[in-house]
Amino acid sequence: xxxxxxxxxxxxxxxxxxxxxxxxxxxxxxxxxxxxxxxxxxxxxxxxxxxxxxxxxxxxxxxxxxxxxxxxxxxxxxxxxxxxxxxxxxxxxxxxxxxxxxxxxxxxxxxxxxxxxxxxxxxxxxxxxxxxxxxxxxxxxxxxxxxxxxxxxxxxxxxx
Amino acid sequence: xxxxxxxxxxxxxxxxxxxxxxxxxxxxxxxxxxxxxxxxxxxxxxxxxxxxxxxxxxxxxxxxxxxxxxxxxxxxxxxxxxxxxxxxxxxxxxxxxxxxxxxxxxxxxxxxxxxxxxxxxxxxxxxxxxxxxxxxxxxxxxxxxxxxxxxxxxxxxxxxxxxxxxxxxxxxxxxxxxxxx
Numbered sequence: 001x002x003x004x005x006x007x008x009x010x011x012x013x014x015x016x017x018x019x020x021x022x023x024x025x026x027x028x029x030x031x032x033x034x035x036x037x038x039x040x041x042x043x044x045x046x047x048x049x050x051x052x053x054x055x056x057x058x059x060x061x062x063x064x065x066x067x068x069x070x071x072x073x074x075x076x077x078x079x080x081x082x083x084x085x086x087x088x089x090x091x092x093x094x095x096x097x098x099x100x101x102x103x104x105x106x107x108x109x110x111x112x113x114x115x116x117x118x119x120x121x122x123x124x125x126x127x128x129x130x131x132x133x134x135x136x137x138x139x140x141x142x143x144x145x146x147x148x149x150x151x152x153x154x155x156x157x158x159x160x
Numbered sequence: 161x162x163x164x165x166x167x168x169x170x171x172x173x174x175x176x177x178x179x180x181x182x183x184x185x186x187x188x189x190x191x192x193x194x195x196x197x198x199x200x201x202x203x204x205x206x207x208x209x210x211x212x213x214x215x216x217x218x219x220x221x222x223x224x225x226x227x228x229x230x231x232x233x234x235x236x237x238x239x240x241x242x243x244x245x246x247x248x249x250x251x252x253x254x255x256x257x258x259x260x261x262x263x264x265x266x267x268x269x270x271x272x273x274x275x276x277x278x279x280x281x282x283x284x285x286x287x288x289x290x291x292x293x294x295x296x297x298x299x300x301x302x303x304x305x306x307x308x309x310x311x312x313x314x315x316x317x318x319x320x321x322x323x324x325x326x327x328x329x330x331x332x333x334x335x336x337x338x339x340x341x
Contacts, residue, residue, distance in 0.1 A: 041315055051321075056313045059299055064311065072317030097329045104322060116331035125334040132327030140321050145334065 034059055034151035035083050035091075037066045042143045046135045050143075059151060070130075070142060076100045077130045083148050091120050091148050097130035122149050162194050163187065172201045 038057045044050040058066045065082040080096040094117045101110050118126055127133075128144040163171070163184055170176050171184045188194045248256070317323070 039313065043317060043321065052318045054315050056315075058311045058313055060311050067312045069312065069314045070317050071315070072321065072323055073319045075317065075323040093331075095331045099325070099329075101323060101325060103324060110325070112325070112329075114329040116329065118331050118333065120333070127330070127332050127334060129326075129330045129332075131323060131325055131329070133330055134326050136324075136326055139324050139326050141326065142317070142323065 033061055033085075035061065036149045036151050037081060037083065038147040038149070039066070039068055039081070040145040041068070041070065042145070043140050044143070045138070045140055051140075068144065074102045074104075075131075077142060079128060079130055079144055081128075081146060086119065091122065093118050093120050093126060093146065093148060095128045095146075097128070099130055101131075120148065123147065162191055165197065168194060168197050169201065172198055 036057055036059055039055070041054045041056075042050040043052040056068070060066050060083065062083055062085040065080045068077075068079045068081065070077040070079070076099070078098045080094075080098075082094045082096075084092040084094065086092050094115065096113065096115045098113045099111065102108065103110070114130075116128070120126060125145055125147045128146060129141065130144070131142050133141055133143070167176070167184065168188075171181065171188075174181075176184060188198055
């Protein structure tokens with residue numbers, strides 16, 4: 001009985017040593033390959049301070065899109081943000097915007113879509129304007145400020 | 161008719177009584193074959209009675225050498241470790257087998273693991289530093305377990321505002337954004 005106990009003890013010690021090493025690799029991969037996508041959505045009139053804003057932070061991995069839906073009285077905006085890791089460790093941010101909108105003049109729903117991409121570095125901030133941007137009186141601008149960082153940086157800096 | 165070998169041998173040993181002995185004597189005198197046989201008996205008896213002893217010393221030495229050689233060989237084989245019979249209980253033998261395979265497997269796994277280069281080993285974080293930090297572990301676990309290719313966030317825009325298309329959608333770095341807020 002004592003011999004069997006000794007054998008099992010050695011077995012579990014070896015197994016835990018091997019699996020602990022694998023777990024370490026997994027954690028290291030998780031630590032480096034998960035991205036934090038910080039999105040700050042604002043609505044403002046041209047030249048004015050923002051009248052509405054919201055923050056959200058989502059975690060994703062390369063190739064997995066973060067979908068942001070903005071729903072208003074006469075508009076629905078769907079922005080799909082997908083980070084792709086490039087060979088030089090930079091990020092290619094692909095933003096696909098879809099807009100369904102009605103105008104007071106007619107009751108028809110207009111639809112438009114666009115795909116934009118931009119190579120960025122970790123920590124760079126970019127703006128995405130799904131309705132466009134410009135100085136038009138009484139027009140509200142929807143702005144998405146996007147920042148992509150590796151998860152470990154966000155976690156260790158204590159950002160939320 | 162010649163007497164057989166038993167009668168001739170008995171005759172030579174003087175075991176045949178008269179008058180039969182006389183008749184055999186007369187026959188041998190006239191029969192060269194039987195006479196030669198009796199002569200050979202006589203030669204054998206004389207040889208056995210002689211004092212000459214065959215040279216046995218050489219044979220004895222040869223036999224003794226062979227015996228010693230075989231004995232030495234048997235002793236050497238008997239002392240070989242690998243020829244020893246070791247009797248193990250079945251559970252102990254099974255446990256020893258499992259332990260052997262675990263050790264071999266562990267060694268193989270360690271040897272097959274890619275050895276990091278010196279630079280990589282310098283950059284590699286120590287075990288104690290590798291851990292998931294932060295307060296979003298549940299979200300990360302869900303992300304890793306999810307098979308869906310999307311992560312969603314929903315916002316409700318202010319209801320009192322009417323939005324219009326201002327222009328072409330744009331994706332621009334903050335650094336080069338021309339418009340201020």
